[in-house]
Amino acid sequence: MEIIKQFVFSFMSTIGFAVLFNSPKKSIVHAGLVGAIGWMFYYISFITMDSYVASTFFGALTVGLLGEFLARKNKKPATLYITAGIIPLVPGAGAYYTMLYLIENNFSQAATKGAETLFIAAAISMGIIISSLFSRSIKRVRQKD
Amino acid sequence: MTYLKDNEREEVKKLLVLATLAGRLMLKSGAETYRVEDTVTRICQSRKEIQYVDAFVIPTGIFISLEYKGELISYIKRVKTISINLNKIALVNEFSRNFVNSQMSIDDGIKEIKRISKINIYSNVTKALFGAIASSFFCLLFQGTKLDFISSFIVSFIVSFLINHISRLKVSFFIDKFIGSVFISILSYFLIKLGIGENLDKVIIGAIMPLVPGVAITNAIRDTMSGDFMSGLSRGMEAVFSALAIAFGVGIVLIFS
Incomplete structure (x- = not known):
């Protein structure tokens, strides 16, 4: 039940962001699905591994691979799906709490939360870069044939 | 030293302007750096016998220079605000592919880019x-x-x-x-x-x-x-x-x- 809820919530918020980023109308639902599936991978791996950074990485990798796949299929740039798709993974809450601890003069907590936020952002980028490397190498192999 | 004919130079300049406009529109819409550089060089290399093109793109500006029959031409464009617009990125991407693979005239290309820059799909x-x-x-x-x-x-x-x-x-x-x-x-x-x-x-x-x-x-x-x-x-x-x-x-x- 909780998983279905999470799926719907992440789907809706990705769709909202897709419109905010002026996605073409045809790609909005795709972007929403990419975001929701990416969040699902994040959610499940967080339950099993209990690590924000690692599970964010898996979530972003899923988003990236799905994005590249859809890009190939629809002949559109992968950013259409990836930019909105990673949004649920973006550490907005982490940034908020970092700042909250800073205001409360709680610097050690702020440093912990801030470092975590930064690593989560790096994990997202890693996931996306690795997935784009995949698709580029596939392209290269195909061109050689 | 042979000099370019005036009309040739005009053509190459227009091509450069087109490439810059396309690149700027992408950059303004929040496209990745490599994608903008790729688009710009591809548009420039698609016409004439241009031996050398190089584009240097950072989020606040575009610098392109190309060599045509021994003459170097360069163009710099400053970019100020970036607001994410995925539709425009997709449209310019498609446009550059069409432009490279067809014999579209450069003037038509510039018109097309101007048209794309005005599209707003959502109120x-x-x-x-x-x-x-x-x-x-x-x-x-x-x-x-x-x-x-x-x-x-x-x-x-x-x-x-x-x-x-x-x-x-x-x-x-x-x-x-x-x-x-x-x-x-x-x-x-x-x-x-x-x-x-x-x-x-x-x-x-x-x-x-x-x-x-x-x-x-x-x-x-x-x-x-x-x-x-x-x-x-x-x-x-x-x-x-x-x-x-x-x-x-x-x-x-x-x-x-």
Whole structure:
């Protein structure tokens, strides 16, 4: 039940962001699905591994691979799906709490939360870069044939 | 030394202008650095016998130079505001593919780019509505309650309009985000005092999501990891200062509350 809820919530918020980023109308639902599936991978791996950074990485990798796949299929740039798709993974809450601890003069907590936020952002980028490397190498192999 | 004929030079210059316009439109819409560089060089190499093209793109400007029959021509274009518009990225991408693979005239190309730059698919109301949907579902994603959902929807909807108006004044992204987050926190605070919404932090986290520089952060790290250090730094600075603006905005209100 909780998983279905999470799926719907992440789907809706990705769709909202897709419109905010002026996605073409045809790609909005795709972007929403990419975001929701990416969040699902994040959610499940967080339950099993209990690590924000690692599970964010898996979530972003899923988003990236799905994005590249859809890009190939629809002949559109992968950013259409990836930019909105990673949004649920973006550490907005982490940034908020970092700042909250800073205001409360709680610097050690702020440093912990801030470092975590930064690593989560790096994990997202890693996931996306690795997935784009995949698709580029596939392209290269195909061109050689 | 042979000099170019005037009409030849005009043609090459126009091609360069077209490439720059296309690149600038992409960059303004938030495309990745490598994609812009790729598009620009491809458009330049598609016509005439241009031996050498190089493009240097950073989020705040485009520098292109090309060599045509022994003459070097270069063009610089400054880019100021970046607002994410995925539709334009897709359209310019498609345009550049069409332009390279067909015999479209350069004038037609420039017209097409100008047409694409004016396309706006969603009205401000639709955007505000979907921004509010995004915020409120985000609030739920972070274990907000139903009341939190409603209040972050209201806050985000109102603030989207406000930010739209402020950003039209073209002051600075920093001021936009600062004022936006001040209003978000004030509105959330009052809504919770009125009994709509239970957790102040959940409501604010949801409502600030459209302002949070998530895309800028990930693009910055992505650019840096793929070797575009200047772009990475530039986008990284944007991200850091956006986050600071939000932090100041929220922080000021939270101190008083």
